[in-house]
Amino acid sequence: MSAPEKAGAAGAAQAAAAAGRPPVSDGPVIEVEHLTRKFNGFIAVDDVSFTVGRKEIFGFLGPNGAGKTTTINMLCTLLKPTSGRATLNGFDVASQQDAVRQSIGIVFQDPTLDDQLTARENLQFHAMLYNVPPAEREQRARRVLEMVGLTDRAGDRVEAYSGGMKRRLEIARGLMHYPHVLFLDEPTLGLDPQTRSAIWEHVHELRAEYDITVFLTTHYMEEAENCDRIAIIDTGKIVALDTPGTLKHGVGGDIITLRSTDAVTTLAELREKFDLDALVKPASADTSGPAGDRIYVEVPNGRTLLPQILKGLTTEILSVAVREPTLDDVFLNLTGRQIREESVDKMDAMKARVRRRRSQGGAGH
Amino acid sequence: MKRFRAVYIIWLRDLKRHFRDRARILGSLATPIIFVFILGQGLGSSIGGNLSAAGASIDYKTFMFPGILGMTVLFAGVFASVSIVWDREFGFLKEMLVAPVPSWSIALGKVVSGATIASFQGCLMLVLAPFAGVSLSPLIIAELIPTLFLVAFSMTGLGVLVASRLKSMQGFQMIMNFIMMPMFFLSGAMFPLSNAPVWMDTLAKIDPLTYGVDALRAIMLSDVPSRYAFTTDIGLLALISAGMLMIAIATFSRQS
Numbered sequence: 342m343s344a345p346e347k348a349g350a351a352g353a354a355q356a357a358a359a360a361g362r363p364p365v366s367d368g369p370v371i372e373v374e375h376l377t378r379k380f381n382g383f384i385a386v387d388d389v390s391f392t393v394g395r396k397e398i399f400g401f402l403g404p405n406g407a408g409k410t411t412t413i414n415m416l417c418t419l420l421k422p423t424s425g426r427a428t429l430n431g432f433d434v435a436s437q438q439d440a441v442r443q444s445i446g447i448v449f450q451d452p453t454l455d456d457q458l459t460a461r462e463n464l465q466f467h468a469m470l471y472n473v474p475p476a477e478r479e480q481r482a483r484r485v486l487e488m489v490g491l492t493d494r495a496g497d498r499v500e501a502y503s504g505g506m507k508r509r510l511e512i513a514r515g516l517m518h519y520p521h522v523l524f525l526d527e528p529t530l531g532l533d534p535q536t537r538s539a540i541w542e543h544v545h546e547l548r549a550e551y552d553i554t555v556f557l558t559t560h561y562m563e564e565a566e567n568c569d570r571i572a573i574i575d576t577g578k579i580v581a582l583d584t585p586g587t588l589k590h591g592v593g594g595d596i597i598t599l600r601s602t603d604a605v606t607t608l609a610e611l612r613e614k615f616d617l618d619a620l621v622k623p624a625s626a627d628t629s630g631p632a633g634d635r636i637y638v639e640v641p642n643g644r645t646l647l648p649q650i651l652k653g654l655t656t657e658i659l660s661v662a663v664r665e666p667t668l669d670d671v672f673l674n675l676t677g678r679q680i681r682e683e684s685v686d687k688m689d690a691m692k693a694r695v696r697r698r699r700s701q702g703g704a705g706h
Numbered sequence: 707m708k709r710f711r712a713v714y715i716i717w718l719r720d721l722k723r724h725f726r727d728r729a730r731i732l733g734s735l736a737t738p739i740i741f742v743f744i745l746g747q748g749l750g751s752s753i754g755g756n757l758s759a760a761g762a763s764i765d766y767k768t769f770m771f772p773g774i775l776g777m778t779v780l781f782a783g784v785f786a787s788v789s790i791v792w793d794r795e796f797g798f799l800k801e802m803l804v805a806p807v808p809s810w811s812i813a814l815g816k817v818v819s820g821a822t823i824a825s826f827q828g829c830l831m832l833v834l835a836p837f838a839g840v841s842l843s844p845l846i847i848a849e850l851i852p853t854l855f856l857v858a859f860s861m862t863g864l865g866v867l868v869a870s871r872l873k874s875m876q877g878f879q880m881i882m883n884f885i886m887m888p889m890f891f892l893s894g895a896m897f898p899l900s901n902a903p904v905w906m907d908t909l910a911k912i913d914p915l916t917y918g919v920d921a922l923r924a925i926m927l928s929d930v931p932s933r934y935a936f937t938t939d940i941g942l943l944a945l946i947s948a949g950m951l952m953i954a955i956a957t958f959s960r961q962s
Contacts, residue, residue: 417804442806453797457723469715470805 368431370395370521370554371416375425378411385411387577388425393554393570395521398544400568401558402668404678408577409558410450413526416556417447430521443471446515447524452507456500460491460510463499464517471518485513488550489543505536512543516551523547525557529564541567562668573672580675585668592666592674595643597650600659604634607656611638614653615646620673637673639666712807716815717822720789724823734785734827738778742838746770764930768839772922773895775831776915779858782827784886786820787865790958791872813866813958817951820862821855828854840926849925856943857918863950864914870958893919899933914946 371393378386386408393399401409414420416427418438427434430444454463464482473481486492489509499507508528515523525544529537541564544555557568565571565585572582581588601607604621611617622635640646643663651658672678724731750766793799802812829851835842842850868881892906893915899907910916921939924932932939 419804439806442804447804449797449800451797453799453801455719455723455798455801456796457726458719462722466715466719467801467805470712470802470807472711472806 369393370397371399371427371429371556373412373416373425373427376412376415376422376427377424378408378415378420379423384577386415389574389577389579390425391572391579391582393522393556395554396548396552398548398555398557398567398569400565400571401556401574402560402562402565402571402672403558403574404560407574409574410526412574413447413524413556413558417445417524418442443518444521445524446518446520446522448508448511448515448526448528450526450530452511454499454507454511454514456502457498459496459498460486460502461495463510464514467514467517473518481517481519485516488516488546489513490539505532505539508532508536508540509543512540512547516547516553519551520553522554522556525555527558527560529559529561537564562672565668571668573675575672575676581671588668588671589666592639592670594639594641594666596664596666596670597638597640597643597647598662598664599636599638600661601634601636601654601656602659603656604636607636607654607658610654610656611636611650615650620677637670639670639674709808709811710814712802712805712811713815713818716802716812717819720786720816720819721822723789724786731827731830734782735778735830737781738774738831739834741774741777742767742771742834746774746838764927765839768927769898769923769930770896771835771838771840772926773893773919775828775854775922776857776893776895776919777890778831779824779828779854779918780861780886780890780915783820783824783858783861784865784868784881786823787816787862788869788872788875788878788881789820790816790866790869791875791878795874809959810955813870813955814951816866816958817859817862817954820865821859824858824862825851825855828858835926842926846925850922853918853921853925853940856940856947857915857922860914860918860943860947860950863947863954867950867954867957870954870961889913889915892916894933895919914943914950917942917946 369392371391373392374390376386376389377384389408389412401412403409411420415422416429416434418434418441421435429441432440432444434441455466458466461482464485465478468478468481482495483492486495489512491506491510491513494502494506499510502510512523512525512528528544529540532540544557544567547553548555559565568585570582570584571588572579573588574580581591583591599607608619608621611619617638617640620637622637638650647661647663651661746767753766790799793802803809832842832847832850864885868885872878872881888909892910892913894910895915899910899916902910917934917939920933921936921943923930924936924939934942
């Protein structure tokens with residue numbers, strides 16, 4: 342680098358610092374290489390590598406316990422990696438903690454607001470903790486509150502807020518210090534569908550308005566479609582990483598679901614007569630639906646192939662359905678399991694825990 | 707100075723919360739008032755009104771008032787520092803831990819805010835001094851306020867130390883029973899330690915509140931002979947405060 346160039350870079354860095362934002366480095370905003378985290382021999386995150394570009398909405402998709410939150414905690418400097426490295430905005434997460442923290446905003450799964458203070462006060466404290474110049478605090482607070490539609494309630498104590506309002510306030514707070522990356526850990530968990538779609542609107546808006554990269558985790562398949570790229574993570578490993586469209590395309594066309602009284606014979610017939618490999622989900626795993634094992638088949642063109650398949654099968658078929666692939670199918674295809682069945686159990690367990698906690702007046706755990 | 711920013715922020719937040727909660731401010735005065743005016747009056751009457759404390763004869767209520775002041779500061783200080791456990795439970799601690807501030811400054815902020823709140827509660831108690839037969843002059847008040855703060859600082863340091871290790875509020879009852887009550891009763895707040903048996907005397911010596919109560923009594927009741935020299939009390943309290951603070955910071959940083 343020549344001398345004038347150096348001076349120019351330093352000047353830009355100073356200008357950025359003066360604006361309350363750490364200097365911008367070139368290249369991807371998040372770089373992860375062979376990141377691993379073990380807990381007493383249990384490998385929560387297993388040799389994970391990926392990069393996230395600037396202004397990207399990047400999703401981590403996987404069932405509970407897949408290692409999503411552990412990865413976020415390492416990127417947020419709350420957990421030290423066992424091995425491997427990660428840089429955020431060019432800063433190393435293990436050795437440059439403060440610079441990394443100044444570069445990111447985080448919305449955790451559980452609320453981290455002071456519910457005895459008003460929304461505006463929560464934002465003010467956050468701005469102070471993150472070195473936002475006093476002259477700008479008021480104006481930034483107004484702007485983020487307006488964005489999440491909480492301007493009218495800014496003077497109310499947070500204890501009077503609903504779950505959705507709290508989540509919106511936390512997103513607003515995460516933006517107060519103009520971070521480069523906003524982490525959202527299960528941003529829509531436990532929210533009703535209407536609030537969920539409102540949160541997504543905010544996420545898209547803020548990317549446009551704040552030039553921000555959004556890194557989020559979710560186990561809702563339909564929500565992951567909002568991302569530019571998705572990393573599918575299972576038991577600590579990334580099993581696929583691409584755009585939602587490409588991932589779905591990779592499934593290979595349409596999905597035919599058959600319910601049959603004799604899955605074994607049906608499978609054999611599909612293989613012999615049509616050269617098709619199918620996946621079976623036993624009836625016992627699905628208590629809500631009608632009887633019969635469910636058989637999933639991927640075909641290039643379901644609508645034309647289905648009549649031929651039905652004609653060719655000798656076993657009794659109880660029901661049929663054809664649909665275009667979803668990310669659920671991608672996950673099923675990659676891991677042989679469905680993401681939903683596991684997460685639903687966990688969600689119920691969690692909701693029960695929250696209820697228990699509320700009934701104890703917040704005193705228990 | 708930049709590194710101390712978080713200390714001020716946490717102090718400001720805790721004070722905001724405290725002064726917003728009027729019920730708690732007044733409620734935390736209920737116990738000391740009951741002690742002085744019911745226990746002090748009742749016990750005082752049954753022992754003949756006067757107490758011969760190491761030679762001087764004095765009204766029991768008056769004798770116990772500085773001790774109750776010490777108790778107020780002990781309870782208020784430990785209560786204030788237990789807010790760390792609430793912050794953990796309600797998540798706000800995480801917001802502070804993930805901010806670009808060093809974790810020692812969070813612990814220090816908690817100690818400073820707790821000490822401010824506890825000494826404020828102690829100062830409120832001074833309003834009742836005339837009713838307990840303690841006369842206050844501007845000079846006495848000027849001496850009392852920094853002393854109260856020093857006592858409060860050491861008590862809050864202890865509180866933050868314990869609260870850093872506490873995972874939920876359920877453990878708090880244990881602290882009450884095994885730390886706060888013995889500290890209060892062994893400090894000489896309720897009775898003179900001059901006639902105490904050796905085991906009690908030994909325990910009183912390792913109780914930081916003993917020196918706090920002794921110093922407060924020396925300021926307020928000049929005719930009651932002190933157990934230790936005033937400078938000894940203050941010196942030891944300062945030493946204990948510094949020690950508690952360092953252990954509290956180390957414990958807090960390790961736990962989070």
